[in-house]
Amino acid sequence: MLLRRLLPLLLIAAASLVVAACGSEGNSVSGQSAAVESGSQLFVARCSGCHTLSAVGAEGSAAKVSSAQRTNGPNFNTRKECYENVIYAIQNGGFSGAIMPANIVVGKESEQIAAFLAKYAGSEAMSGTGSTAKCAPVPANAGD
Numbered sequence: 638m639l640l641r642r643l644l645p646l647l648l649i650a651a652a653s654l655v656v657a658a659c660g661s662e663g664n665s666v667s668g669q670s671a672a673v674e675s676g677s678q679l680f681v682a683r684c685s686g687c688h689t690l691s692a693v694g695a696e697g698s699a700a701k702v703s704s705a706q707r708t709n710g711p712n713f714n715t716r717k718e719c720y721e722n723v724i725y726a727i728q729n730g731g732f733s734g735a736i737m738p739a740n741i742v743v744g745k746e747s748e749q750i751a752a753f754l755a756k757y758a759g760s761e762a763m764s765g766t767g768s769t770a771k772c773a774p775v776p777a778n779a780g781d
């Protein structure tokens with residue numbers, strides 16, 4: 638009898654553990670600077686709905702042209718990004734300013750995301766294209 642009453646509670650407790658684990662699921666970023674690691678978490682929370690990046694399990698970009706939506710942003714597995722360009726895109730809403738909302742994050746948080754993307758975006762870029770893009774170095778105190 639007691640078990641019958643307790644069982645639903647146990648199930649709810651177990652389910653909430655699963656939900657709690659979801660936030661970090663697929664985020665393989667570790668052993669990096671504090672700024673880059675918190676940038677990766679901010680990216681999951683604020684950017685992953687519209688952008689793909691497998692280092693953090695984000696799948697927001699369009700998978701197929703036929704099911705693409707207007708808000709699907711570039712795939713950061715294949716697109717290399719420089720630090721200043723990410724700052725620019727965050728402040729202006731992408732490069733065109735037409736679709737991505739501007740200033741989703743500001744200040745220190747935008748620097749952390751930019752430091753993270755400058756390091757992780759473009760890992761699958763074809764050589765000779767994005768991967769060799771020349772970027773200025775990420776400022777040493779970015780996101781501190």
Ligand code: HEC
Binds near residue numbers: 687688737
């Ligand atoms: C509502 C969907 C949406 C969200 C949320 C979003 N983006 Fe975007 N983003 C887009 C779209 C769509 C584009 C491409 C169109 C454009 O540049 O105007 C884009 C473009 C970009 C670009 C330019 C990439 C390139 O090479 O053209 C960067 C960098 C970028 N986003 C970073 C971010 C970051 C960082 C965040 C989180 C703070 C974020 N985005 C959140 C939709 C989004």
